[in-house]
Amino acid sequence: MSAAIEVQAVEKRFGNVRIIQDLNLSVAKGERHAVIGPNGAGKSTTFNLISGHIAPTSGEIRLNGEVISGLRPFEINRRGLSRSFQVTNVFARMTVWENVRCAVLWATGHRYAFWKNVDELPEVRRRTAEILEDIHLFHRRDIPAGLLTYAEQRELEIGITIAGGADVILLDEPTAGMSHAETERAVALIRRLTEGRTLVIVEHDMSVVFGLADRISVLVYGRVIASGTPEEIRGNPKVKEAYLGEEAH
Amino acid sequence: MSDTATSAVDIKAQSRGQNLRFYGIWVIAAIVLIVLPMIFSSGGSLTSFSLIGISIIFALSYNILLGQTGLLSFGHAVHYGLGGFLAIHAMNAVIARGWSIPLPLIPLVGGVGGLAIAIVVGWVITKRAGTVFAMISLGIGELVASSSLILRSVFGGESGVTTNRTDLPQVFGWNFGPQIQIYYLIAFWLMISAIAMYALTRTPLGRICNAVRDNPERVEFIGYDPHVVRYLAYCFAGFFAGIAGGLSAINFEIANSAYLGAVQSGIVLFATFIGGTAYFFGPILGAILVTYLQLGLTSVTTVWQLYFGVIFIGIVMFAPGGIAGLLMMHRPLVRAGSLGLMIPAYLIALVPTVALACGVILAIEIIARQHLPADAQIINLLGIPFSATSPATWLTSVILIVGGYFVARLTWQRIADAWDRATTIARDRGYLA
Amino acid sequence: MLELIVISTLNGVLFGMLLFLLSSGLTVIFSMMGVLNFAHASFYMLGAFFGYQLTRWIGFWPALIIAPLLVGVVGMAVERYGLRATHKHGHVAELLLTFGLAFAIEEIVSMIWGKSPMDYRVPALLDFPAFTIFSTNYPAYKLFMLTVSVLIFLALLVVLKRTRIGLIVQAALTHPNMVAHLGHNVGRIFMLVFGVGSALAGVAGVIAGPALVTQSDMAALLGPILFVVIVFGGLGSLPGAFIASLVIGLVQTFAVALNGSLASAFGPLDPSLGPSVLSDIWNVTIAQIAPILPYVLLVLILIVRPLGLMGTRET
Numbered sequence: 001m002s003a004a005i006e007v008q009a010v011e012k013r014f015g016n017v018r019i020i021q022d023l024n025l026s027v028a029k030g031e032r033h034a035v036i037g038p039n040g041a042g043k044s045t046t047f048n049l050i051s052g053h054i055a056p057t058s059g060e061i062r063l064n065g066e067v068i069s070g071l072r073p074f075e076i077n078r079r080g081l082s083r084s085f086q087v088t089n090v091f092a093r094m095t096v097w098e099n100v101r102c103a104v105l106w107a108t109g110h111r112y113a114f115w116k117n118v119d120e121l122p123e124v125r126r127r128t129a130e131i132l133e134d135i136h137l138f139h140r141r142d143i144p145a146g147l148l149t150y151a152e153q154r155e156l157e158i159g160i161t162i163a164g165g166a167d168v169i170l171l172d173e174p175t176a177g178m179s180h181a182e183t184e185r186a187v188a189l190i191r192r193l194t195e196g197r198t199l200v201i202v203e204h205d206m207s208v209v210f211g212l213a214d215r216i217s218v219l220v221y222g223r224v225i226a227s228g229t230p231e232e233i234r235g236n237p238k239v240k241e242a243y244l245g246e247e248a249h
Numbered sequence: 250m251s252d253t254a255t256s257a258v259d260i261k262a263q264s265r266g267q268n269l270r271f272y273g274i275w276v277i278a279a280i281v282l283i284v285l286p287m288i289f290s291s292g293g294s295l296t297s298f299s300l301i302g303i304s305i306i307f308a309l310s311y312n313i314l315l316g317q318t319g320l321l322s323f324g325h326a327v328h329y330g331l332g333g334f335l336a337i338h339a340m341n342a343v344i345a346r347g348w349s350i351p352l353p354l355i356p357l358v359g360g361v362g363g364l365a366i367a368i369v370v371g372w373v374i375t376k377r378a379g380t381v382f383a384m385i386s387l388g389i390g391e392l393v394a395s396s397s398l399i400l401r402s403v404f405g406g407e408s409g410v411t412t413n414r415t416d417l418p419q420v421f422g423w424n425f426g427p428q429i430q431i432y433y434l435i436a437f438w439l440m441i442s443a444i445a446m447y448a449l450t451r452t453p454l455g456r457i458c459n460a461v462r463d464n465p466e467r468v469e470f471i472g473y474d475p476h477v478v479r480y481l482a483y484c485f486a487g488f489f490a491g492i493a494g495g496l497s498a499i500n501f502e503i504a505n506s507a508y509l510g511a512v513q514s515g516i517v518l519f520a521t522f523i524g525g526t527a528y529f530f531g532p533i534l535g536a537i538l539v540t541y542l543q544l545g546l547t548s549v550t551t552v553w554q555l556y557f558g559v560i561f562i563g564i565v566m567f568a569p570g571g572i573a574g575l576l577m578m579h580r581p582l583v584r585a586g587s588l589g590l591m592i593p594a595y596l597i598a599l600v601p602t603v604a605l606a607c608g609v610i611l612a613i614e615i616i617a618r619q620h621l622p623a624d625a626q627i628i629n630l631l632g633i634p635f636s637a638t639s640p641a642t643w644l645t646s647v648i649l650i651v652g653g654y655f656v657a658r659l660t661w662q663r664i665a666d667a668w669d670r671a672t673t674i675a676r677d678r679g680y681l682a
Numbered sequence: 683m684l685e686l687i688v689i690s691t692l693n694g695v696l697f698g699m700l701l702f703l704l705s706s707g708l709t710v711i712f713s714m715m716g717v718l719n720f721a722h723a724s725f726y727m728l729g730a731f732f733g734y735q736l737t738r739w740i741g742f743w744p745a746l747i748i749a750p751l752l753v754g755v756v757g758m759a760v761e762r763y764g765l766r767a768t769h770k771h772g773h774v775a776e777l778l779l780t781f782g783l784a785f786a787i788e789e790i791v792s793m794i795w796g797k798s799p800m801d802y803r804v805p806a807l808l809d810f811p812a813f814t815i816f817s818t819n820y821p822a823y824k825l826f827m828l829t830v831s832v833l834i835f836l837a838l839l840v841v842l843k844r845t846r847i848g849l850i851v852q853a854a855l856t857h858p859n860m861v862a863h864l865g866h867n868v869g870r871i872f873m874l875v876f877g878v879g880s881a882l883a884g885v886a887g888v889i890a891g892p893a894l895v896t897q898s899d900m901a902a903l904l905g906p907i908l909f910v911v912i913v914f915g916g917l918g919s920l921p922g923a924f925i926a927s928l929v930i931g932l933v934q935t936f937a938v939a940l941n942g943s944l945a946s947a948f949g950p951l952d953p954s955l956g957p958s959v960l961s962d963i964w965n966v967t968i969a970q971i972a973p974i975l976p977y978v979l980l981v982l983i984l985i986v987r988p989l990g991l992m993g994t995r996e997t
């Protein structure tokens with residue numbers, strides 16, 4: 001059986017600067033995989049590469065065995081990969097309800113349909129309502145997304161990401177900027193929503209990482225310096241030196 | 250609000266209620282369209298209503314681009330004009346070949362013309378959004394307008410192509426000679442087009458258009474290709490603009506190169522934006538207002554286009570939501586019952602603001618008349634005749650502008666204060682987020 | 683034939699340099715502020731009309747200095763009181779504002795000066811043939827125009843390479859997001875850049891006025907070509923704008939000069955079509971299609987290179 005995500009010898013340059021070098025990463029199906037590393041290590045860039053937002057300079061990326069590097073984001077999304085953004089990236093003028101519903105439409109097969117009343121699609125309505133309840137935003141459904149509080153927008157960001165029912169979910173710092181209570185709620189949410197799916201998550205909060213992840217990869221200066229179970233990573237001297245040492249002060 | 254348990258049912262009920270209101274509005278609109286010419290039956294008003302109907306379709310089609318999909322086009326008249334030309338040629342062909350296609354179907358031919366050109370050029374134009382789309386649409390507009398002058402056999406050069414609508418096969422004994430019959434034809438297509446365009450906003454494609462408008466980058470990560478979405482929106486806009494062009498060809502029995510020129514593209518942009526792009530009815534208001542002004546102003550001033558420009562600039566700077574946006578701002582206040590706070594403030598502000606506007610109008614008219622002959626030197630403002638050459642008029646204008654401005658500024662501040670109070674109440678009562 | 687080539691090349695480069703006087707300002711404004719100034723050609727027109735009026739009052743040479751300064755002041759006022767207030771509503775609103783302005787300026791100009799062409803003459807000092815090649819007299823005034831635009835081009839280069847504001851502009855061209863970090867004087871810099879860009883358009887207007895037609899529709903005629911130039915060159919790229927200006931200048935000049943048509947080239951093969959689209963195309967002269975050539979180029983480049991000749995920016 002092939003891995004859900006397989007990144008092989010990927011390099012990414014911006015101009016002359018090599019932001020990602022010889023990146024190798026393998027995420028098994030059904031695994032919860034955390035990517036950690038200091039700011040500017042290239043974690044978001046890695047997500048951008050996998051999700052097709054930018055193309056690698058060289059190397060290959062596979063999704064469920066199929067080469068996806070070079071494909072456009074929507075082509076990759078249609079193959080079952082969905083991602084969230086570190087900086088909230090929603091449809092600001094549309095209501096919360098519309099935001100989630102738009103994310104449901106492609107997956108439910110309605111695509112570019114212009115002959116169906118979008119309000120009369122029971123499957124779409126059911127899934128939208130379900131997801132809104134999951135992310136605790138059902139009571140806010142008629143509010144334009146741009147007017148939500150920060151934490152609510154982060155939850156909506158997760159909602160949009162999972163709404164299409166993709167098997168592989170990439171979440172980029174979903175709890176950044178949240179209070180402790182909000183973080184706990186969000187983590188419970190993530191745990192529940194990604195049940196039975198493959199999750200790759202970038203996260204700074206180490207308690208979240210060690211509580212949630214099956215495996216962890218540590219990214220420093222565009223390279224994976226270590227990859228393994230939480231125990232292995234905890235005990236890895238290179239990681240301690242490069243990253244955790246800095247965290248622990 | 251703890252209605253999560255009954256969520257789906259609840260939503261369904263809510264949309265039922267909306268549906269009822271929705272059909273009600275369309276039925277009322279249809280009745281208004283039918284009754285209107287019975288109340289205002291003069292030839293002048295029939296002509297005006299016909300023109301307004303056509304511009305409503307045109308403006309609504311433009312809003313598929315601007316309001317729904319966030320595409321600012323400077324060349325939308327291309328579809329209107331080519332639709333018009335195809336309609337004219339179709340009519341002439343029907344007459345020449347004796348086909349049994351009645352006149353009421355001709356606007357559809359116009360729509361096909363507008364759609365066809367959209368299918369051909371749309372793919373390239375919609376590759377990019379934003380500023381580049383705006384510039385390319387301008388370029389394509391100029392390209393088509395200039396080409397139309399070269400291809401004389403199709404576009405008839407400067408004079409255009411004419412037809413005679415009464416020579417087409419008749420239906421229900423109507424020969425479509427009298428303006429009232431044309432009015433009802435336009436009203437019919439207006440209803441059909443408006444309903445179709447409204448329905449489009451409530452389809453999956455329509456909603457994804459909104460998403461592309463708000464955030465094209467994110468759309469790519471929920472499975473959609475924004476280029477395809479923009480292209481489809483462009484095709485629909487082209488189709489309905491073509492219907493408007495076809496109706497215009499029937500109405501005037503002529504199509505010429507002015508139909509697809511930059512001025513026509515500019516006017517539809519003005520109408521749509523002034524009306525307001527965020528609501529479906531915005532462009533309808535805008536089309537009514539702009540057509541009305543166009544008809545009304547041309548007879549009283551030579552510089553009506555300047556007034557358009559000034560109104561447009563004012564809307565862009567101070568009310569980018571257009572008239573519809575201004576109206577809808579008050580909805581929460583109406584619901585919360587705090588609109589009453591605003592009315593005195595508005596009434597007080599009205600007087601100096603009108604004085605200021607009159608001063609500006611006087612100044613513009615004085616300058617505009619310096620090239621006109623002596624018999625055109627009387628400016629008739631609110632029933633008062635002013636002589637454009639008299640220093641007293643100058644003085645009045647300056648006093649109105651300066652005095653009006655300083656007093657108006659105070660009253661505008663009053664409006665702002667009243668607004669704060671009214672919205673605070675609305676927020677407290679939960680009608681405003 | 684050789685004569686035509688030499689003269690057309692001279693005229694084409696001249697037109698190209700004029701276009702660059704306009705497109706350079708437009709490009710810099712766009713790069714720094716993200717606003718495509720639809721009224722840029724209107725500033726060019728204002729330059730021509732101010733130049734005409736001042737020439738009548740105080741003579742051409744003072745007008746050459748004062749008119750562009752006036753246009754620059756108008757430009758700064760537009761930035762300060764118009765664009766700055768509209769900025770919060772987004773780039774579409776800003777573009778629409780300048781669109782409305784272009785419309786209003788055209789109306790105001792025709793309201794004050796009328797709709798017919800102005801009698802804006804070449805100054806007597808320059809009203810003689812500079813040289814004669816083959817049988818054509820080349821007017822000294824055109825050489826003067828060429829000199830002025832080349833001088834300004836060189837001055838711009840020096841400013842860009844040597845001054846602080848030039849460095850800021852350069853940085854803005856390559857890193858559009860950087861402008862936001864300029865700090866508190868960002869407003870002043872925007873106003874200055876907008877003023878200088880408008881003044882450059884004004885210069886172009888003052889010197890082009892006597893050679894071309896000074897009329898209230900001149901902005902509407904030139905504007906679209908200007909936008910073709912900057913999209914063709916790649917939005918936000920100064921070298922792109924330079925190349926595109928020259929290309930469009932030359933193409934248009936040559937097209938106007940050439941009188942051939944398919945019919946004249948292949949006369950004997952005339953398929954003797956009746957009046958039809960084909961016969962229209964068969965008989966049209968290259969001069970007649972000159973106005974549409976820029977737009978054809980625009981469409982072609984967008985098919986081949988969607989970002990324009992040297993463009994790197996997506997928006």
Ligand SMILES: Nc1ncnc2c1ncn2[C@@H]1O[C@H](COP(=O)(O)OP(=O)(O)O)[C@@H](O)[C@H]1O
Pocket residue numbers: 014019037038039040041042043044045046
């Ligand atoms: N489009 C880009 N152009 C140039 N540099 C970039 C670009 N995107 C990211 N970078 C650089 O790549 C590095 C890694 O960024 P990022 O992936 O966001 O880090 P992380 O998410 O690990 O904090 C940073 O130094 C950033 O400045």
Ligand SMILES: [Mg+2]
Pocket residue numbers: 043044045086
């Ligand atoms: Mg990051």
